Amino acid sequence: MEGLARNDRQTIEKIYSGHFGMIQSLIINNNGSADDARDIFQEAMIVLYEKSRSEDFELHCQVKTYLYSVCRRLWLKKLSQTHRFVPEINGIAELVPIEEEIDANDERNQEFIHMENALSRLGEPCRSLLEAYYLQKKSMSEIASGFGYTNPDNAKNQKYKCLVRLRKLFFSEYKTNNGDG
Amino acid sequence: MDNIQLLDAIERYLNNEMTEAERIGFEQLRKSNIEVDQMVVEHSAFLNQLNKYGENKEFHTVLNEVHHDLTSRGLIREVPPKAVIAQLWKKHKRVMAVAASIAGITTMLIAGFAAYYSRRASNAELEQLSKKFENTERKVNALRAQVESDKAVVIDKAPSNTPIKSGGTGFLIDESGYLATNAHVVEGSSVVVLENYKGLEFRARIVHINAENDIAILKIEDADYHTRSPLPYAIKMTGAELGEQLFTLGYPREEIVYNEGYMSAKTGFNGDTLTCQIGVPANPGNSGGPVFNRNGEVIAIINTRQAQAEGVVFAINAKNIINSIEAISADSSNANIVKLPLSSSLKGVDRVQQIRKIQDCVFMVKSY
Numbered sequence: 001m002e003g004l005a006r007n008d009r010q011t012i013e014k015i016y017s018g019h020f021g022m023i024q025s026l027i028i029n030n031n032g033s034a035d036d037a038r039d040i041f042q043e044a045m046i047v048l049y050e051k052s053r054s055e056d057f058e059l060h061c062q063v064k065t066y067l068y069s070v071c072r073r074l075w076l077k078k079l080s081q082t083h084r085f086v087p088e089i090n091g092i093a094e095l096v097p098i099e100e101e102i103d104a105n106d107e108r109n110q111e112f113i114h115m116e117n118a119l120s121r122l123g124e125p126c127r128s129l130l131e132a133y134y135l136q137k138k139s140m141s142e143i144a145s146g147f148g149y150t151n152p153d154n155a156k157n158q159k160y161k162c163l164v165r166l167r168k169l170f171f172s173e174y175k176t177n178n179g180d181g
Numbered sequence: 182m183d184n185i186q187l188l189d190a191i192e193r194y195l196n197n198e199m200t201e202a203e204r205i206g207f208e209q210l211r212k213s214n215i216e217v218d219q220m221v222v223e224h225s226a227f228l229n230q231l232n233k234y235g236e237n238k239e240f241h242t243v244l245n246e247v248h249h250d251l252t253s254r255g256l257i258r259e260v261p262p263k264a265v266i267a268q269l270w271k272k273h274k275r276v277m278a279v280a281a282s283i284a285g286i287t288t289m290l291i292a293g294f295a296a297y298y299s300r301r302a303s304n305a306e307l308e309q310l311s312k313k314f315e316n317t318e319r320k321v322n323a324l325r326a327q328v329e330s331d332k333a334v335v336i337d338k339a340p341s342n343t344p345i346k347s348g349g350t351g352f353l354i355d356e357s358g359y360l361a362t363n364a365h366v367v368e369g370s371s372v373v374v375l376e377n378y379k380g381l382e383f384r385a386r387i388v389h390i391n392a393e394n395d396i397a398i399l400k401i402e403d404a405d406y407h408t409r410s411p412l413p414y415a416i417k418m419t420g421a422e423l424g425e426q427l428f429t430l431g432y433p434r435e436e437i438v439y440n441e442g443y444m445s446a447k448t449g450f451n452g453d454t455l456t457c458q459i460g461v462p463a464n465p466g467n468s469g470g471p472v473f474n475r476n477g478e479v480i481a482i483i484n485t486r487q488a489q490a491e492g493v494v495f496a497i498n499a500k501n502i503i504n505s506i507e508a509i510s511a512d513s514s515n516a517n518i519v520k521l522p523l524s525s526s527l528k529g530v531d532r533v534q535q536i537r538k539i540q541d542c543v544f545m546v547k548s549y
Binding site for chain 1: 248
């Protein structure tokens with residue numbers, strides 16, 4: 001679990017190879033495809049990852065049970081969204097309550113969608129600039145040389161301009177969507 | 182501009198990059214100016230959000246990489262979703278069975294109609310190569326019989342005062358006297374008389390007619406016919422290759438006529454796979470005639486030519502004879518009553534010699 005929180009490749013591989021087959025058969029036995037299984041499983045992994053990073057993290061059950069429960073919920077939700085009919089997901093009935101995580105995950109996904117939209121509407125080179133600084137954590141001088149600015153201060157200035165625009169986009173996006181919903 | 186400086190200040194503050202003095206000054210500003218304070222909180226949340234977004238994206242990339250990696254290493258396997266159909270099947274077995282039977286019946290009906298009408302249509306476009314005898318020809322025949330009666334005693338076996346309805350060609354498929362010809366040559370006739378190239382006539386009975394394949398099987402029932410030595414040619418079931426040399430023998434006239442050509446296409450009219458197209462001239466009277474390859478194996482039976490096109494002749498694949506033979510065997514108590522010749526003794530023989538041996542086995546079919 002500590003490995004997962006540290007984003008450790010080996011731990012991820014271990015969890016992945018140990019549980020993907022189970023989830024795949026769950027999805028495929030319930031009107032899904034291998035691609036669906038992959039999406040759902042990866043989303044569940046993200047839920048697990050977020051959980052492992054939260055401070056009050058404690059898992060009261062096996063990783064297997066946890067992942068299974070999360071995937072089952074996520075898949076049911078997806079099925080109802082796409083109006084595909086499924087009467088009852090059959091499989092092992094051992095489940096743990098995961099309501100909170102699912103809700104938190106939904107909220108998070110919603111926010112990520114907002115961010116993604118805002119970023120995509122931002123346009124180039126602002127987007128790359130911000131991604132380089134905030135996501136890839138590059139230093140200002142690296143960015144300046146990479147993007148062809150004469151000095152780091154120039155780049156920094158540009159970055160702030162972009163950031164102001166991104167904030168505007170993000171909050172307007174956030175407001176319109178939340179106002180609608 | 183102010184805004185940007187403020188943002189810079191906030192970021193440095195949040196990242197703990199400020200000097201002690203700056204920090205105290207900034208905190209003072211926060212306390213005194215609510216707007217700045219709000220901005221700090223908001224920006225901190227925003228950066229947090231951006232950060233999480235980045236981490237999430239990163240993690241997703243890692244997951245995808247892991248997935249790809251594990252798949253290529255064979256540690257996980259993507260299964261095709263075959264269970265869906267099985268499940269649907271299990272669930273809707275009853276409904277499906279009913280649906281399938283309804284669909285089946287409908288298809289049969291439609292196919293039946295289609296076949297009925299297409300046959301009608303194709304009849305207009307295809308010309309059957311059986312002869313329609315007219316009275317004049319009948320007279321010629323009678324004259325010829327008279328002439329030949331000088332040489333040998335030829336008894337006219339045709340029923341007197343009955344006009345010939347149609348004529349064609351037939352060939353032996355069993356030395357005991359079974360012949361194959363086209364169904365349309367003998368269809369609807371009461372009496373069938375065969376004539377060989379020497380002008381000798383034999384009475385024959387229609388044993389089996391398969392109108393769908395256009396194949397009829399006749400049996401010579403005449404005291405004058407003696408079971409002959411084994412047939413020189415074979416019936417080839419596998420058909421011929423495109424471009425293969427072919428030849429035919431038939432009776433478009435009162436005389437046996439040889440023609441040669443090649444295999445043109447593996448399917449017949451409108452892509453019919455029961456038949457093939459040959460590039461051999463054929464005329465009314467050739468119907469039912471055998472088509473040989475260069476080894477003297479029968480590969481097909483001529484049946485029609487396209488009316489609007491020049492030199493497009495269709496022939497029924499020889500393997501269709503089998504169906505008729507099976508039908509006969511099923512009817513009779515004696516299984517394997519007809520033994521198709523399966524080996525040819527004409528391989529590598531000069532064409533003239535081949536024809537000399539084959540011609541006894543090819544008859545003119547006259548139906549009354």
